[in-house]
Amino acid sequence: MPTPATAGSSATGAGGRRYGGADPTERQARRRSALISAGLDVFGTDGYAKASVKSICDQAGLTQRYFYESFSDRADLLVAVYDDCVDYARTSTLAAAGRFLDTGGDATPDASEGIAGELISEAARAILQAFVSALADDARRARVMLVEVVGVTPEIERVRMRAIHGWAELILMLARGNRPASARQRLASVGLVGAVTQLMVDWYVAGTGETDVPREPLEDILDVCVELFVAAHDRLLN
Known part of the structure; x- marks a missing residue:
């Protein structure tokens, strides 16, 4: 024994x-x-x-x-790395959003009603700042999320599209809570994801010196993103 x-x-x-x-x-x-x-x-x-x-x-x-x-191969690992980067950015974004959601006396934020209209501008700045920082503070994550996964394989493009629409769903949830979204509102949320993503792509690529496009300050990019989100909320998402 x-x-x-x-x-x-x-x-x-x-x-x-x-x-x-x-x-x-x-x-x-x-x-x-x-x-x-x-x-x-x-x-x-x-x-x-x-x-x-x-x-x-x-x-x-x-x-x-x-x-x-x-x-199974490098592409399989790239998907796992990309998913990890998306999870990291999403966790940072949700943490920033939490303080603008009703807690109802509980520690867990309640997103069922979305963010109150009078808080949208402040919330948009804090939430977008968290997202931008998740990329800007680590050039590796920025490169993977913004550049390296684009156009690799059709399978990875589908993964990337799922992530884009996942971000769009998060925008709708924060703006509308449990209220059903119309087709126009869904399109608007996807458009917002695209706008922020392209602005960050420009910022990242300009920083590598591989383009003639000047690198704009992150604070200016954040200001534009906030204005886009507030305008979209007031005109389309509310």
Whole structure:
């Protein structure tokens, strides 16, 4: 019969051996997370086209067999990195939005009524600032979200389109709460996402020196975005 110490260090039944306090599933999740972090570094610094599975694994400190444990190819990892960037930006955006939503005495914001009309200008600035900062504060995330995922494959384009419409749904939720949106309002929300995205693309690319377009100050870009959102709210989304 194994001693308690042996039993605790050698196996976890059907889950397999534990190493460093982690079972196989937990270790695989850690390796996957390390590859996503490495993918952000490599894709966000050197670009997707120049990246190789080996360079990503070297960055993660893992062998290539562990790459294929979690991802089928570089494009599969790019989707995971992009999704992680979108989740990061969305979390920052929702955190900023929370203080403009009715809490009803509860710690959890209630978005069922949307943001009150008299708060829209202030809320738009705070929420858009959070989104812009999520990209501007980390050039790797900006490059992945704004440049590297565009036009790679039809499958990744579908992922990108889902993200765009996810942002549009968030705009409608914050502006209208649970009230149904018309086709015009949905189009307006998609248009707002497109406007902010293109302004940020211009800002990022201008900063790389790969265009003759001048790089405008982020504060000016934020001002324009706020004006667009307030005008769209007053005329279309309210």
